Amino acid sequence: MFHDEKNDILFGRGATDDKGPILGWLNVIEAHNKLGWELPVNLVVCFEGMEESGSLGLDELVAKEANNYFKNVDQCTISDNYWLGTTKPVLTYGLRGCNYYQIIIEGPGADLHSGIFGGIIAEPMTDLVKVMSTLVDTKGKIQIPGVYDMVAPLTEREDQLYDAIDFSLGELNAASGSETSLHDNKKDILKHRWRYPSLSLHGIEGAFSGAGAKTVIPAKVVGKFSIRTVPNIDSKKLDELVxxxxxxxxxxxxxxxxxxxxxIHDGNYWVSDPFNESFTAASKATQDVWNVVPDFTREGGSIPITLTFEKELGVDVLLLPMGRGDDGAHSINEKLDVSNYINGCKTLGGYLHYFSKA
Amino acid sequence: MFHDEKNDILFGRGATDDKGPILGWLNVIEAHNKLGWELPVNLVVCFEGMEESGSLGLDELVAKEANNYFKNVDQCTISDNYWLGTTKPVLTYGLRGCNYYQIIIEGPGADLHSGIFGGIIAEPMTDLVKVMSTLVDTKGKIQIPGVYDMVAPLTEREDQLYDAIDFSLGELNAASGSETSLHDNKKDILKHRWRYPSLSLHGIEGAFSGAGAKTVIPAKVVGKFSIRTVPNIDSKKLDELVxxxxxxxxxxxxxxxxxxxxxIHDGNYWVSDPFNESFTAASKATQDVWNVVPDFTREGGSIPITLTFEKELGVDVLLLPMGRGDDGAHSINEKLDVSNYINGCKTLGGYLHYFSKA
Structure with missing residues (x-):
């Protein structure tokens, strides 16, 4: 880890995802030891460093140890996410799920020459493009009947959560490198990122995908698309509708x-109650350290292990981040601001104390 | 070249495309020399062996030599095609052209994660699939207004040419390895292969094209398609309509x-008069050798040099084939039946004699 002293930033592979947060928890324990304080809660820790490689074996381990190592755990807290932006701390209470599908269309026995077979053979690409064009409109609205019927209605209380969140259309444009947002205001953008489903067409396997001009009629094409799922979409029911x-x-x-x-695969959404004891404790700790009420956010993507802990241990989960939205997670120049590291450690410690009093 | 004596077939790379036909013309000249006969016509020959690599430089050479080496040529004959089937000789009087297009749609500055941006960004793939789905219907009918208005009407005389042609739906099914023909009878199949335009969707550059499930929103996608052109489609006018x-x-x-x-590129269709002196001479020679009136065929694909000779020398072109439709041109086990080779040589020689008397 390289310390850029001028800007007070730590640089290095995995600085924010997830070396910083892991050390943060160790620092909390070490500080209590050095001060001769009892930890305010019984802490059961699980350090795991291969989330980006699929956390192989972790699901099985959690299930196996649910009634042993993890027995009687009351609450699970994971520090594996980031602030939405760069200035305001967040607590994360939801993740979208993802059901990934493929459409396979097969015609001739092998790829054919379009000069010889064009006009006399039913072409799989023609069929596939027709079918894929019926899935979503250019405004991002899913065209598969019944999907939106399953989406949980927006409550007034949830709607109000979006008001305070520190985010703008300009930030989305900066992140996408374009001005191609489907929505023109913060609340619609965040709701469509977090609490509404979306459908993306990812591509086609088997068709010509190179540069230039190849006159092929592909014999077998496989269209790929996925739907990001949200409460209360039932995954199996969604499959049926699709x-x-x-x-x-x-x-x-x-x-x-x-x-x-x-x-091809599915993974359920996750959502927790941002008003429960754990979130309230984390919110108080954040206010003590940062002097601001944190934003309550969700993520559009997924952290699959969240659901595993919730399900296998039968407890609520809190996602309590340390880094900022511009840390460049997964990039070669991943960073962690020292202020986030120090204040992040303080927040983790404070959270334990508030939680113990709840 | 390997001679399979049991089946009397020559095997070897390029056996039928185009070593056999090239040697055939040399054999005709050699036979006349050995017999002490004058050739019945002044023969100007052009041997070229890189058609499959784009015939680099040949266009320029023909143009440059049009009034030198090729001066006063009356007729051009090319032996670079094959019979339609396996039992009946053909003379080829037409080739479709090909205009190849690409649709480029660009959104965000880089590929994005569908979990984070799905539902809030206008996705280029959605747009592209919508546009591509409007080009052709699943019956192979081009949906671009005005294209069919340019297609030459079918005359009764041309229609009758299809009656005698030796071809069947079964042969198409065997060739495509499927039962996915758009037409159920010989004449419709051949007309749609030869004298009607077709549109094929070849693929998409820039989208996910691998196996498995990648949750990417492609930032820039390029859809590729081509239209096979026929008389009297004007290439520039077609571009405008597209x-x-x-x-x-x-x-x-x-x-x-x-x-x-x-x-991306275009190449015009070619069609000649199958009732002209050259085709008549070739038909007589074929009848002498094979005891059957040849089929008059077109090809769905293109041999671009045909147009170059026609245009630069200002002469008619005849495509006079030697091999059969099942020779497997371009494959590693390309073949040429010895009967086609011997009778092909005789046909080339006879053609010169009949043409000299026309």
Whole structure:
């Protein structure tokens, strides 16, 4: 880890994701030891450093140790996320899930020459593009009937949570490197990132994907897309709606080609109660350290282990971050501001004390 | 070249495309020399062996030598194609052209994570798939207004040419390795292969094209498609119709993404008069050798040099093949039946004699 003393920033692979937060918890324990203080809670720790490589074996370990090492745990806290922006601390209470699908269309036995077969063969690419074009509109609205019926209604209390959040359209534009936002105000942007589903078309396997001009008729094409899921979308019910819609759209084409749609993988959304004891304790600690009420945020992506802890231990989970939104997580120049590191340690310690009094 | 004596077939790279036909013309000259006969016509020969590598420099050479080496040539004959099937000789009088286009749609400055940006960014893939889905229907009918208005009407005389041609739906199914033909009878299949335009969607550059499930929002995608052109489609006018249609379809989307459509390359169709002196001479020679009236065929693909000779020398071109449709041109086990080789040589020689008397 390199300390840029001029700007008071720590640089290094994994500085913010997740070396800093891991050391933060160790610092809290060390400080209590040196001061001769009892920790205010019984702390059961789980240090794991391969989240970005799929946390192989962790799910099984948590399940196996639920009634041993993790027995009687009351609350789970994970420090593996970041602030939304660069100036205001956050507490994270939700993550979207992701169901990933593929549409497989097969025609001829091998790729064909479009000069010889164009116009006389039903082309799988034509079918696939037609079907994929029915999934989502250019405003980002999912066109598969029934999906939005499952989305939890927005309550007034939840709506108000978005008011205070420190975020702007300008920040989205800066992050995307464009002015192609589908929404023009903070609240709509955040709601569509966090609490509404979205559908992205990722690409096509089997078709020509190089530069230049290849006159091929691809024999077998596989269209990939995924849906980000939110409360209260039932994953299995979503699959059914997706399959039904795509089967109907393909049937309309009256194509002689072979067709299949399947789920590649799914992962459920997670959402917690931002008003529970744990979040309240973390909020108080944040106010003590940073002199500001933290934003209550969700994430659009997923941290799958969150759900595992919640489910296997039967406890609430809090995501308590240390770094900033511009730390460049996963990049070669990952950073962690020293102020975030020091104040982050203080927040973790304060959180334990407030939680013990709740 | 390996001679399979049991089946009397020559095997070897380029056996039919194009070593056999090249040697065939040399054999004709050698036979006349050995017999002490004058060739019945003044023969100007051009041997070129890199058609499959783009015939680099040949266009320029033909243009440069049009009034020198090729001066006063009356007729051009090329042996670079094959029979339609395996039993009946053909003479080829037409080739489709090919205009190749790409649609470029750009949104964010870099590829984005669909968890974080899905639902809040206008995705280029969504736009592209919508636009590509408007180009052709699943029956192979081009949906760009005005294209079919340019197609030459089918005359009764041309229609009758298809009656005699030796071809079947079964042969198409065998060639495509499927039962996905868009037409159920010989004449419709051949007309759509040879005399009607077709549009193929080849693929997308820039999107996810691998196996598995990558949750990317591609920042820039390039859709590729081509239109096979036929008489009397004007290539420039076709470009205008394509650009107009695609611009209108993109405008309908009201997308904030950047958009461009462009021609990558074009090559005109070619068609000759199958009733002219050259085709008549070749037909007589074929009848003498094979005891059957040849089929008059076109090809769905293109042999670009055909147009160059026609244009630069100002002469008619005849495509006079030697091999069969199942020779596996371009494959590692390319073949040429000895009967086709011997009878092919005879046909080339006979053609020169009949042509000299026309």
């Amino acid at each position: 399959f039904k819609h795509i089967n109907e759209e393909f049937a309309k084409l009256q194509s002689p080609n072979k067709f299949k749609v399947e789920l | 650009f107009k249609h695609i611009n209108e379809e993109f405008a309908k989307l009201q997308s904030p993404n950047k958009f461009k459509v462009e021609l």
